[in-house]
Amino acid sequence: MAARTRDDAPVSAGVVDVPLRTRLALYRCCVELRLFEQRAYRMFMEGLVKGTSHLSIGQEAIAAGFGVAMRPDDYTFATYRGHAHTLARGVPMTPVLAELLGRENGLMKGKGGSMHLTSVEHGVMGSYAIIGAHLPIANGAAWSAQYRGTDQVAVCFFGDGTTNIGAFHEALNFAVIWRLPIVFVCENNLYMEYTPIHHVTAVEHPAADRAGAYGLDPLIVDGNDPDAMYAAASLTLARARAGEGPSLIEAKTYRHGGHSRADPGKYRPDDEVQNWLARDPLPMYRDRLLDIGATAAELDGIDTEVEALVNRAAEEARAGAEPGADLVMTDVWADGGSAWRN
């Protein structure tokens, strides 16, 4: 079992029994998220990506662990830092990157942008850019699954800063009293935007220390360990599917860059950054897989394939047309239009 209470030692690979085949899928997913985000960053710097963007570099293991463990018909609710969670559900790279570039071949034809990635056909039920909003909304999807008796589970990702907004508390209470099939995943990267989370939070563990208030177990997981995240995901998804109600996970992690495109992250002490870079999930996981029998050629092969995927996505996104101005007036209403009068 990957989940642990807050005073336990970090979960080690040794106590998590994840088959190699699954681990290779986790590795591939982490590589996809890393290389995609690096390319998105580069395209930002080239002025191709407009607006803002929030990258998950360093935090890939969380989205990957859930992405690999979830059933295709489960629901994902992500935040404005949602590229990784979207890709981890199998959404192709080209429409995601094209959306960042504001092209017509974007996931939402350029109407949403980086912060609102959505692909209903992949169960990605939206990326939400107002802190906390999607927790109650994810409850609604979980309630619907419960009502319809489909065994689907909603997984709702959010940051540590979200634990201090009212919607977090409303949603947790609501999910528990209705015994909803939902997993709340707090990605605690130690900073709410530019401020250390412990400067603005009454408790040490922003999610786990609040869990008890709602009758939930305080689960803290190493968010830089794909195996631990996969195991925690499997456990909590199974619980939800079995009708045992919601779970709240606090995944400890670190973003390698700043909060958003405009932020170099200079407010973080050098030694802290160095410590976390030394715990970069990708090289750590690669070493672990080599230790347990994966070959370097096999892993290099995955790297090369993913690199090619990213290259192709970048070309296809760049080649996408600017959306036509007629799209401005579409899709306000279900009839496809925007008329408000006769």
Next chain:
Amino acid sequence: MAQLTYREAIARGIAQEMRRDESVVLIGEDVAAAGGVFKGTVGLLEAFGPKRVRDTPISEQAILGAAMGAAMTGMRPIAEIMFSDFFAVCWDILANQVAKSRYMTAGQMSFPLVVRAGNGGGLRFGAQHSQSVENWMMAIPGLKVVVPSDARDVIGLLAAAVRDPDPVVFLEQKALYPVRSEVPDGEIVDTLGTATVRRPGGDATILALGNMTPRAVEAADELARSGIECTVVDIRSLVPLDTRTILDEVSRTGRVFTVEENPRLCGWGAEVVSIIGEEVFWDLDGPPVRITTPHIPLPAADALEDAAIPSAERIVSTIEKTMNP
């Protein structure tokens, strides 16, 4: 044909739709066991059971979030926000999430949900439980806004709202809850975006909404005694807006008055009058006049609240002074 109160019509309308469609569910504070604080949902728990009629905590964001998440995954929830003033504590979910998500996702998602709320003054509840917030609602692209003025319209417009594929804010005028009116037997389904002429008259058009509609009719009856014949148009639906009926009636009479319970600034009548000014200006025989609650928070005392919200007397005197200066 039966005489039904506005509040009884709410339960009948919800029951009509819940019987027809398993995906219709009702949630809100005190809506199940208690039958609603305004007794608008009496009997529904008994009729449809606790899976479909569900009490919630005092968590307005959780209520609207649940409705939104359920709607995007195939259900047709009806959520109650007890007092429309409380939209202020869940405005993000309604204004930022429900209203915009279809557009932002290029039509990937649908939100066939209805949010009901008790709206408006007349009950002496003071400034935080008496507001008319229809103008907040219509300011947000992506929300449909409906305000019935009698029992028949409650059922018909509620049915139309439930069956509509888009989010509809359904504002119930609290002052009308005890008012009885005739309701035909059998299923009633109305059409969103249609105004109703409540009373014909050739001299002026009064545009009214919700609880202002019966007051406008009362005022028009009074004005008729002094020889001023007014048409009263019940707007019923602010979004979509039946501009055709409005403009036709205004053009025909040449004079227009709005009667609005919302506070003056950016009230619904401001938009309607601007449309009239742009499109039928040359049919007007005089300037449009708006009769509204002043731009104030509502006071609680009987005398003060009555002085603030447009009354039949104020409508009569304003129209008389304007028509016969």
